[in-house]
Amino acid sequence: MDLASKMNKQLDLLKPSSILKFDADVSQIPDIIKLTLGEPDFNTPxxxxxxxxxxxxxxxxxxxxxxxxxxxxxxxxxxxxxxxxxxxxxxxxxxxxxxxxxxxxxxxxxxxxxxxxxxxxxxxxxxxxxxxxxxxxxxxxxxxxxxxxxxxxxxxxxxxxxxxxxxxxxxxxxxxxxxxxxxxxxxxxxxxxxxxxxxxxxxxxxxxxxxxxxxxxxxxxxxxxxxxxxxxxxxxxxxxxxxxxxxxxxxxxxxxxxxxxxxxxxxxxxxxxxxxxxxxxxGMDDGLEMKKEYQKRRDFLKAGLEKAGFPVISPDGAFYIFAKIPAQFDQDSFAFGMQLAKEAKVAVIPGAAFPAGEGYLRLSYAASMENLEEAVKRIQHFVDSHK
Ligand SMILES: Cc1ncc(COP(=O)(O)O)c(C=O)c1O
The missing domain is CATH 3.40.640.10 (Type I PLP-dependent aspartate aminotransferase-like (Major domain))
Incomplete structure (x- = not known):
């Protein structure tokens, strides 16, 4: 019996989420700072x-x-x-x-x-x-x-x-x-x-x-x-x-x-x-308190990435920065993301996890300022050591 072959054929057209897979893989790395999460790091009010x-x-x-x-x-x-x-x-x-x-x-x-x-x-x-x-x-x-x-x-x-x-x-x-x-x-x-x-x-x-x-x-x-x-x-x-x-x-x-x-x-x-x-x-305005904090983090991360040589797409909303991999690196975002995770111990989502996103990285700033500061330091060091 091969029941699996009798299932909804549309499912054969789907692949498991590469975001979750990549996140799970890099999460194994000790001392990694994760800027992968697509959810608020705040507690419910x-x-x-x-x-x-x-x-x-x-x-x-x-x-x-x-x-x-x-x-x-x-x-x-x-x-x-x-x-x-x-x-x-x-x-x-x-x-x-x-x-x-x-x-x-x-x-x-x-x-x-x-x-x-x-x-x-x-x-x-x-x-x-x-x-x-x-x-x-x-x-x-x-x-x-x-x-x-x-x-x-x-x-x-x-x-x-x-x-x-x-x-x-x-x-x-x-x-x-x-x-x-x-x-x-x-x-x-x-x-x-x-x-x-x-x-x-x-x-x-x-x-x-x-x-x-x-x-x-x-x-x-x-x-x-x-x-x-x-x-x-x-x-x-x-x-x-x-x-x-x-x-x-x-x-x-x-x-x-x-x-x-x-x-x-x-x-x-x-x-x-x-x-x-x-x-x-x-709690109509609960989100606005969190927004103030996100905004500080966004400004910090954007400046840090730009200084390290990552061109950044104008991040006007949500809590993500979409950054271009600097030109001196290979533009394969999964390979770059894995290298960054292993060498710099910073986890980001490879742009190619999103259609038309190759050559980019998604960084979430739904992370503490302390982690963002350390992540920026590590990213800068990574780029400097590959000059
Ligand atoms: C654009 C977008 N829509 C919907 C969702 C899912 O929202 P919910 O957790 O309310 O299902 C997400 C979660 O990351 C999202 O980024």
């Missing part, structure tokens, strides 16, 4: 933890409405509206999911039929790609690496000309892995083009609270009739492990996404929902 504890003590141990507690959806709607002028009806236009990941999974699954094309600007957080492929979609990559890692109007227009029937466009900004984000006018230029096409925009704005220049502008405000806005408390409130995310969008679309969520997970964990209510109601 105390008042949010207390709400979670009280939820358990009060026997909140039952299923909730599949779309999540209405109090949570109201708090999320209020958060999105007051922070980003993105207005959604909590009753019909928001579904609570298991992390932003759950929102991405349910949205793509609800939208895609086998054979559909999905436009994906790259480099980008890779998760959208395997989920699209599992649903039988054909990813169509738009390489932004020559355009400052931003989707331009020209590239988008060209993509629509070549793929007039594309079903969805994925947006993620501030972007993982580059830290690049978009201004209002840049988004408006894209929106003017998108509006001419009957296409869904799946806009992952999970890093919206972490922008270091202009305030984040949401496609939920600019293009509500086509946008499926993905967000959550993972990054804004240092709550990755609580697994609460949201998708917001037009009511008939959200109703169907809600069905996928229901048939996949029934509902998100009740106690985590209660903690998220507290986070979004009474």
């Amino acid at each position: 105390e008042h949010v933890k207390t709400a979670g504890e009280e939820s358990i003590a009060n026997n909140q141990s039952h299923y909730t409405a599949s779309a999540g507690k209405i109090e949570l959806r109201k708090a999320a709607a209020n958060f999105l509206s007051s922070k980003y002028s993105a207005n959604f009806d909590p009753e019909t236009q928001i579904v609570t999911t298991v992390g932003a990941t759950g929102a991405i999974y349910s949205s793509i699954t609800a939208v895609i039929n086998p054979g559909d094309e999905v436009l994906i600007p790259i480099p980008i957080f890779p998760l959208y790609i395997p989920i699209a492929i599992l649903n039988g979609a054909k990813p169509v990559f738009i390489d932004t690496s020559k355009d400052g890692f931003q989707l331009t109007s020209e590239k988008l227009t060209k993509a629509f000309e070549e793929h007039p029937n594309a079903k969805a466009l994925i947006m993620n900004y501030p972007t993982n892995p580059t830290g690049v984000t978009y201004t209002r006018s840049e988004l408006e230029a894209l929106v003017a083009i998108i509006k001419q096409h009957e296409i869904f925009v799946i806009s992952d704005e999970i890093y919206s609270e972490l922008t270091y220049g202009d305030k984040h502008v949401s496609l939920g405000e600019l293009l509500p009739e086509q946008t499926l806005l993905i967000t959550g408390v993972s990054k804004s409130h240092a709550m990755t492990g609580w697994r609460i995310g949201f998708v917001a969008g037009p009511a008939p679309v959200i109703q169907k996404i809600g069905m996928v969520n229901q048939f996949t997970v029934t509902s998100a964990t009740t106690n985590a929902q209660d903690a998220a209510i507290e986070a979004l109601k009474n």
Whole structure:
């Protein structure tokens, strides 16, 4: 019997995450400083933890409405509206999911039929790609690496000309892995083009609270009739492990996404929902405190990398720096990343873990200042010893 050969053929098109594999490999190296993590190093705020504890003590141990507690959806709607002028009806236009990941999974699954094309600007957080492929979609990559890692109007227009029937466009900004984000006018230029096409925009704005220049502008405000806005408390409130995310969008679309969520997970964990209510109601600005700290770290790491000879892409959001491998080194980012890990004992993510990211490295500054200082010293020493 060879049951493995009878499985969903789409799975043969997928590979395990190279980020996790690389991270696991370099984590074995003694005394390594890891700048690989894609999650806040802060603790969940105390008042949010207390709400979670009280939820358990009060026997909140039952299923909730599949779309999540209405109090949570109201708090999320209020958060999105007051922070980003993105207005959604909590009753019909928001579904609570298991992390932003759950929102991405349910949205793509609800939208895609086998054979559909999905436009994906790259480099980008890779998760959208395997989920699209599992649903039988054909990813169509738009390489932004020559355009400052931003989707331009020209590239988008060209993509629509070549793929007039594309079903969805994925947006993620501030972007993982580059830290690049978009201004209002840049988004408006894209929106003017998108509006001419009957296409869904799946806009992952999970890093919206972490922008270091202009305030984040949401496609939920600019293009509500086509946008499926993905967000959550993972990054804004240092709550990755609580697994609460949201998708917001037009009511008939959200109703169907809600069905996928229901048939996949029934509902998100009740106690985590209660903690998220507290986070979004009474901790609206918790993320801003963390942001101040990230900003200091970003400035420090950016300066250190530039001094060591790594050209850095303007890191305006999230907690990543995308740095070019200096020209004197071979540009194979996995080989360079491994050499840096072994010789300098600094772990970063090779750019090639992201499509169109070869020749770059992703460094996360969701790490303590002490570790960043030591990492910069080690990187400088590494570069000096290879002159
Ligand atoms: C762009 C992006 N979207 C979604 C996620 C996952 O978010 P969550 O932990 O809420 O599922 C991540 C995590 O790194 C991310 O970088």
